[in-house]
Amino acid sequence: MSLPPSEIPSGAMRFNSDSQKLEYWDGSQWVQVHTFSPNLNGGARGVFVPGYAGAVINTINYITISSTGDALDFGDLSVARFCSATSASSTRGVFSGGEGPGNNQPSNVIDYITISSTGNTQDFGDLTQARLYSSGFSSSTRGVIGGGFTPVYVNTIDYITISSIGNAQDFGDLTVAKIRGSGCSSSTRGIFAGGFAPSVSNIIEFITISTLGNSQDFGDLTLPGNNVGACSNSTRGIFGGRETPALVNTIEYITIASIGNAVDFGDMTSPRRGYGAASSSTRGVFSCGIASAPGISNIIDYITILTQGNAVDFGDALVSATDGSALSNAHGGL
Numbered sequence: 001m002s003l004p005p006s007e008i009p010s011g012a013m014r015f016n017s018d019s020q021k022l023e024y025w026d027g028s029q030w031v032q033v034h035t036f037s038p039n040l041n042g043g044a045r046g047v048f049v050p051g052y053a054g055a056v057i058n059t060i061n062y063i064t065i066s067s068t069g070d071a072l073d074f075g076d077l078s079v080a081r082f083c084s085a086t087s088a089s090s091t092r093g094v095f096s097g098g099e100g101p102g103n104n105q106p107s108n109v110i111d112y113i114t115i116s117s118t119g120n121t122q123d124f125g126d127l128t129q130a131r132l133y134s135s136g137f138s139s140s141t142r143g144v145i146g147g148g149f150t151p152v153y154v155n156t157i158d159y160i161t162i163s164s165i166g167n168a169q170d171f172g173d174l175t176v177a178k179i180r181g182s183g184c185s186s187s188t189r190g191i192f193a194g195g196f197a198p199s200v201s202n203i204i205e206f207i208t209i210s211t212l213g214n215s216q217d218f219g220d221l222t223l224p225g226n227n228v229g230a231c232s233n234s235t236r237g238i239f240g241g242r243e244t245p246a247l248v249n250t251i252e253y254i255t256i257a258s259i260g261n262a263v264d265f266g267d268m269t270s271p272r273r274g275y276g277a278a279s280s281s282t283r284g285v286f287s288c289g290i291a292s293a294p295g296i297s298n299i300i301d302y303i304t305i306l307t308q309g310n311a312v313d314f315g316d317a318l319v320s321a322t323d324g325s326a327l328s329n330a331h332g333g334l
Contacts, residue, residue: 009263013306022306024235024255031257043067044330045115046278047074047093048287050321051082053296056101061287061318062118063300065280065328070315071287071300075120078111085136085183086327087143089162090334091115093327094124096145096160096168099132106130106150110160110168115329125167128158133179135230137190138162139209139333146174146183146192146215153177153198157207157215172214175205182230182277184237185209185333186256191237193221193230193262200224200244204254204262209333219261222252227323229275231284232256232332233305238284240268240275240303240311247271247292251303251311256332266310269301276326279305285314290322297322 012025023030044065050057058080061071081098084107088094096110108130111121131148138144145168146157155177158168174192181195192215193204202224205215221228225242232238239262240251249271252262272289279285286301298320301311 044280044328046285046326046328047113047115048276048278048317048326049077049082049084049095049324050276050288050317050319051274051324053319053321056080056082056099057319057321059319060113063285063315065278065283065285065330068302068314071317073318074118075113078121078123079107079109081107081109082323082325083133084325085134085145086325087136087138087145087160087162088115088327088329088331089138089140090329092162093329094143094160094162095121095325096136096143097127097131097134097148098325104132104149104151106132106148112165124165125160127168128170129154129156131156135181135183135192135195137183137185137333139185139187142209144171144183144190144207144209147178147181147195149179153179171212172207174215175217176201176203180226182228182239184230184232185331186232186234187333189256191218191230191254191256193239194225194228194242196226200226206259218259219254221262222264223248223250225273227273227275229277229286229289231277231279233279233281234332236305237332238265238279238303238305240277240284240286241272241289243273247273265308266303268311269299269313272297274322274324276324278326278328279332280328280330281332282306286311287326288317288321288324296320
């Protein structure tokens with residue numbers, strides 16, 4: 001016996017045995033889940049900048065998301081920095097801003113890579129203002145960078161056109177100035193979640209990526225926190241770990257097309273914060289971070305996005321680090 005519509009939680013999933021399709025409840029009706037499978041030249045690839053390892057490093061690692069195993073060397077950033085905001089199309093990955101070798105030294109550098117190859121980053125352009133601790137996401141064409149520290153908290157949202165090179169342009173403003181938030185997206189909607197503003201935040205807000213304008217309220221995380229690892233497929237956004245200020249292993253999810261509060265998903269393999277997170281249409285991957293003990297980590301975890309449950313060990317990054325960044329050529333915005 002099925003539940004009456006009023007009792008079905010938004011974001012619930014079901015397999016329709018008549019249509020043989022996976023569906024989700026958007027709050028008023030069952031909607032078929034659509035996936036996009038581009039030519040990925042060897043598979044969905046996650047690319048990670050581990051971040052800070054006692055010193056700022058410029059190392060870039062990569063993995064094949066559908067497999068398991070240790071990360072491999074990709075190349076180097078043009079300028080060593082951590083906490084960059086990331087965006088990507090199916091071919092190009094972009095790292096924007098971040099903190100350089102000096103303490104609280106904001107960067108305006110935007111670099112890019114060709115995801116299917118390996119090698120060092122190349123210059124893309126500059127942010128509208130140098131800043132660190134921003135968050136980012138993208139559609140297949142547009143990258144978005146929100147918030148950060150300049151050295152004051154800002155609510156600035158920038159955007160770039162990923163296929164071209166050039167400086168970022170103004171998009172609008174976040175609902176509140178904040179740092180250390182996280183971002184994920186579908187092909188139409190971008191999500192900013194959590195952060196520090198100026199205390200730990202549980203706020204989730206959204207924009208429509210193809211337009212310009214200010215963000216709007218989406219709902220709340222189950223726990224406030226900063227340095228949350230975020231990734232998505234085309235329907236579901238996943239948020240793993242955080243600092244509340246205690247380190248926790250909570251994983252939660254939202255249905256991006258609807259609005260509402262996050263729902264519990266499961267647990268990370270250990271309580272950490274400062275992940276780099278990347279995804280394919282089926283799998284989310286979280287790399288590195290810092291734990292209470294033994295400190296900075298090289299652990300890579302993964303989850304299956306359409307199910308609920310605890311993370312599983314994937315392998316190890318090349319270095320132990322925290323405050324990293326990540327992107328993929330198969331995320332939910334494509």
